[in-house]
Amino acid sequence: MNYLDFEKPLAEIEGKAEELRAMARDSKEMDVEAEARALDEKAFAMLTDLYKSLSPWRKCQVARHPDRPHCRDYINALFTEYTPLAGDRNFADDHAVMGGLARFDDRPVMVIGHEKGHDTKTRIERNFGMARPEGYRKAVRLMDLADRFNLPVITLVDTPGAYPGKGAEERGQSEAIARSTEKCLQIGVPIVSIVIGEGGSGGAVAFATADKVAMLEHSVYSVISPEGCASILWKDGGKTREAAEALRLTAQDLEKLGVCDKVIREPLGGAQRDRAATIASVGQAIGTLLSAMDGPNRDDLVKARRQKFLDMGSKGLAA
Incomplete structure (x- = not known):
């Protein structure tokens, strides 16, 4: 068991x-x-006592726990006949993004997600879940494929953010993220997104512009990391706790703001203490959210999805 600082x-x-x-x-x-x-x-x-009222900063720590189930674990446990699809047909295959055709409850779907890796070797290979432009372009290709064959899209979000390296910027990182976000708004099939750990910045939005967004109880989703926010606003890396409070990045805050549609409960002590139970809860949530979108036709689905994001924020202002 890896213990966090507050769990000593x-x-x-x-x-x-x-x-x-x-x-x-x-x-x-x-x-x-x-x-x-x-x-x-x-x-x-x-x-x-520790977990009954976690502060936003402590929730960030739990969301980043190395023993939490990752995208690969969910795919292996919840999906059958998974066939990985690689490459963006332009530059390369980004190992930080995994995806492919699969069956969920015997229903054909397209599953796409960020993979952080589970040990030193795989974390380096997966770039700690930080996708490059080719990762987002691969996601666009898979979403196009899903749209063509009328397959629901399920995305599993777990990234600190898009990779900010020189090569990624040279290859059009911001444009690739924008195209992926745009594609989410265009396709006429249901999209369900689950934030399973960190939902960091545009790197998460590119996968989570969905009809239904669910978050695990101790996951986080924000425009920037608390560390990044503290360094920009206060020029002080020690202000991460204040930044986490101000960002309102917890699942509970985001449900109140209308950004998150469903909060999935985690076992006591976080997902890392009972991985199997957490994965089962996520599977149940995916099934429920997919079933809720069986009715609308393609045009109505796209229209409702766009309106959802146009209305976003009004719920928080009213509160």
Whole structure:
């Protein structure tokens, strides 16, 4: 278990309980189960207390937890007959974006998502989920394909933001993001987007301009990272907590503002503590949101999607 900074007291208690059980395994004469169970109860109470009212900055930390399920995990668990499609037919294949044809509940769909990687090697290969222009152009190609064959599009968002490197800028990063966002608004098939971790800036919007946007309980979605916001507004990297508060980036805030349509509950302690339960909850949410869009025809679907984004913000102003 990887513990976050604010979870260190919890780590000590859970570590002691595990240590006692390890000692008992080594020496069968020791009976420490009662003491270990008491530590378990104390740890559970502490975990409940820590997670009952997480600050926005702590939610950012949970959203970035390396043990949270990633796009690849959701695809492997929720989709069958997944056939990956690679390349933008122009420059290269971006490994930060994965996508392809698949079946969800035996229904043909197109699934697209950011993949951060699960260890040092794959994180470097996937560029930590930060897509380059070819990643967004690949997404546009896949959305065009989905539109042609009348396949719903499911996107899984988990990125700190689009890659800001020199090569990416030279190849038209902002134009590629804009084209992907535009394509989301044009296609006549249902689009469901799930923010499974970080939804960072235009790199997330390019996948999340959807009919229905759901967020995991401890995920975040914002125009800029708290660190970036603090460095721009205050010229002080130490102001990240204040920036996280001001950005209103939590799933709960965004549901009130009308940006998020559904908040998906996570297990106590975050998605990383029960990956299987989290993936199952996301699957259930995708099924519910897709079923809600079975009625409208293509023109009505596009019109409603565009109107949704034109109206965005009015709900927050009224509040």
